[in-house]
Every structure is written in structure tokens, then in C-alpha cells.
Amino acid sequence: MKILVAIKRVQDYNIKVRPKSDGSDVDLEGVKMGVNPFDENAIEEAIRLKEEGFASEIVGVSIGSSLSQDVLRQSLAMGVDRVILVEAEEVLQPLAVAKVLKKVVEKEKPDLILLGKLALDSDAGQTGQMLAGLLNCSQATFASSIEIKDGEVFITREVDGGTESIVTKTPTVLTADLRLNEPRFVKLPNLMMARKKPIETIKVDDLGVDVSSRLNTISVSEPLPRKEGIKVKDVKELLQKLNDIEGLKI
């Protein structure tokens, strides 16, 4: 079984990103970047499936500028076998990303395609489902457990008000929830070795897919802050405010 993992370079999850002062875009100048946390779960799961003997090869793919080499090297250091960078200067939207990934899937022919359930920057949560649709293959999103039995893939996934278990036929697209696993720490020697490994680079223009933006950002802004609240001295005063001022009748 062969696994393809899609990896996005995003801001560190601890960082509060702000708009630029002219509101044209977000300000990522000097912001610490790394592997999208949900993608890290996807990488970890792929490596575990290989360690358990289910997978023979793991290929990592990222789309972006040459800066995205760092997240691919991180994945190599974790245990991915080889990596591909699809070089694109513009930031691609989910539908375009799915079209690019479809081309990579057609070339690599993986049985499992693993992605994070959403990216911390755009917060869209669409790419995996879109890719599965374009490939006309099965999908299982928001996975908290993935098992392989007799060539079938068993997934536990998030639904409204609980979880469900489904079984998908390969090739299949799976998107990882944070609960799927605890990604391993990368050891420094592994990172050093990963620096020496080659990165196959493909220019997005050479893939012959329409990657134009359908959604045009007009402006970005900071959400209005909540109005400054007050401190109450005790429970009685709290309940009095909730009843008299907020009209909550409690």
C-alpha cells in the first residue's frame, strides 16, 4: 500500500495573526511558520501505518513557494520516504489545490491519500473532500482513528453529536483530526539527514490545470472586540446584573 500525504505550510498555532495596516492582506512578516498541525497528524498516521507493515512507501507533497521546502524536510525527518514540491508563487485556493493534488495522485497512484481536516490559516476545511470528488473516490473526513483490515480501511469519524465508523474502498481520501494521534518529536540527527535528501520540484504551470482564484479577497480586518466587561463582587451581584441588565430571567 502506498500513501500520499499533503502538507501545508502555515503560521504557528500559538501566533495571533493580524491584518496589515492597509487591510489588503494579513501580515505574515517575521511570523513563525511550520507544518499545519492537522497535516502533522496525517504524516504521523502514515508513518505508523508503515511501521505496522501496512504501507510500503510514503510520499509527501506540498504546494507553495520554495519556502515550503522546510515543511517537506520536516516530514522527511519524521519518516516520510520522498517528497514533491509543486512550486506556485500565488497562494492557491482549495479547489485549485485539489486539482493540483489530483494530478499528483494520477502520477503517484497512492492507495491512501491523507490530509489534515483543515488548515489553520484559511480555516476552510475543503481540500480533502474536493480532491475525493474530483477523483470520484471514497472519502472519510475528520478521522479520529484509521485501521486497515483485509484491504479495507476502517475509519472512526466526527459527526454532529458523536462519532460514526465507516469503511472505505481504496483509493480513498482521509482527513485527520487532532485526536487521530500524537505526532512524534523530530530528532535533530533526522532533521540533519533530511536536509541532504532531494526534493522533486514540479512547476504548477507544467501541470496544465486551472488554478485561478475564484474568490477574490476585497479586504481583511480585525473582528470587532467584545465590549469591555465589568467585574462583579459576588454571585448575588452577578445574578442581579444578568436578570436586570441582560434580561435573562435566571
Add this chain to the structure above:
Amino acid sequence: MNAVGSAQIWNGSIDILIVGEGIDEAAIHASKLDGVDKILKFDAPHLNHSLAEDVANIIFKIGKEYNVIIAPHTWFSRNILPRAAALLDVSMISDVLEINEDNIYIRSTYAGNVHAKLKSDDPIQVLTVHSSKFNAVGLNGNAKIIDSKVPEALNLSRWEKEKKIESDRPPLINAKVVISGGRSLGSAEQFNEVLTPLADKLEAAIGATRAAVDAGYAPNEIQVGQTGVVVAPDLYIAIGVSGANQHIYGMKDSRVVVAINNDPDATIFKFADYGLVADLFEAVPEMATLVSKT
């Protein structure tokens, strides 16, 4: 109901798609929603568990006849709608907070720290909406129910089983009052002992922070935040919650926010309308005794 409310912005006729097995009752209920023209009912055994591949295929088959396809931003639609959008070769706009004329939208990005205003050039607008930001429609309508021919099963995946959370409480996602506990509760036993009486009195749903879930005090299903459920009740009471970014994201649209924490410098107080610096193990039971709602 709120999704229908948001759809009215376009001033066109509105149809509702209902998919499943044995869904007559749901179709009748939907037909009463105000301002709806038709209910398109796709009823078949293989649609029983609404597998993404089959439901997206139906949306793909009928979608070209519509200008706009809307669903509430739930796990259900987040699973299906992007797939349908890709089949229709259009982009999708997730978790829309505001809809303006000419297909201009506002949605939140970067864990709620940035609001983006964007315009879609696609021939079909596919979007999920943040339900609490739109008004629900009433139930005085009389839409026509149409039994539609169901496409054959794709058989790409199959359903095995489900685990629903058993609870007498209102579902977190649309509760009027939500009480959330953080790691300061100290243990699973105390989490329940402290929060349950107050939740019972207020007929509230109980939520938890990611820290409380990670510590094993509460199941992940009730996690409030970017990595859990996003809520927007009339009253949100944060108990022993520090106020991590990703938690704030999940509750900041609540109408009234109360925070109870013994640390006067806790970040949560910046987002609370009413802050009470107190020992939660004393304040919460006192509050449960004093509230009069039954």
C-alpha cells in the same frame, strides 16, 4: 431554519433538499418553513446514513439548476458540500458570517483573528453559514414536497456503526445556555459535581475546554473551540477557563459571557461581560442554589 433565513438575502425562490431513508416526517416539517417553494425528497435505503459520496452526487445532479447552494456549518455539511462544489467545478465559502449583495461575503480566518471580505465569481455560490449570525425563519409555510428519483448507490464506502452522546441536556450546538469547564475543575468527578447542578437549573448544555478534555475530565464531543464545537448561546458561563485563543474562537459570538475564575489576570476576563474573581468550588454551587429558573 437559519440557513433558509440566510438564503432569503438573494430574493430568489428557495427549495430544500432532504436526503435519507424514511424521511416523510422530516419533509413535512421542512415544508412548514416560511418562504420555501419546494422540498426535494431523496428517499432510499442506501441514503440511510447520508454517505458523502452519494449525497454529494445528488447535489451535483441537481445543483446546476441553482444559483446558490447553502447549508449550515455543521459536521454533516462540512463533509459533503466541498465534494459537491468540486463536482460542480466551483469554489466554496466556509462558515460565512455575513452575506452582502453581489455575492460578497465575510468569513473568519486565522482562528477567528482575521475577518476576510471576499467576492465570488463562480456561477454557482456554494457556502456554509454560521447559523447564529442569521435569523431563523418561522413555521407557517406550505411548501410542496416532491419525491425525487434517487441516483444509484455509488458503493464507495459503507457505514458500520455510530456512537451518539446520550444526554438529557440540550445539544451544545443550539443550547440557549452553555456552561463550560476548564482544567481548574481538577478531575472528571469534580467537573461533573460542580457543573451538573447549575446546568440542571439553567437547562444548559455543558462544554469543556481542550485542556479539560486533554486532562480526561470531559469527552471530546463537548469540546468548545476551534478544534471542537463553535457555540453562540444567549448566555455562556466559563468556569475555571483560562481563555486560550482556540477556546475563545469557539464562544466569542455568545450574547452574554460570564467568567468565573480565581485568577484575576486570566485572559478569559477580557472576553467576559461579567467577570467574577472567586473560588469556583464555592461560587458555582452558590449560583446553582440562587438561580430561580427551574
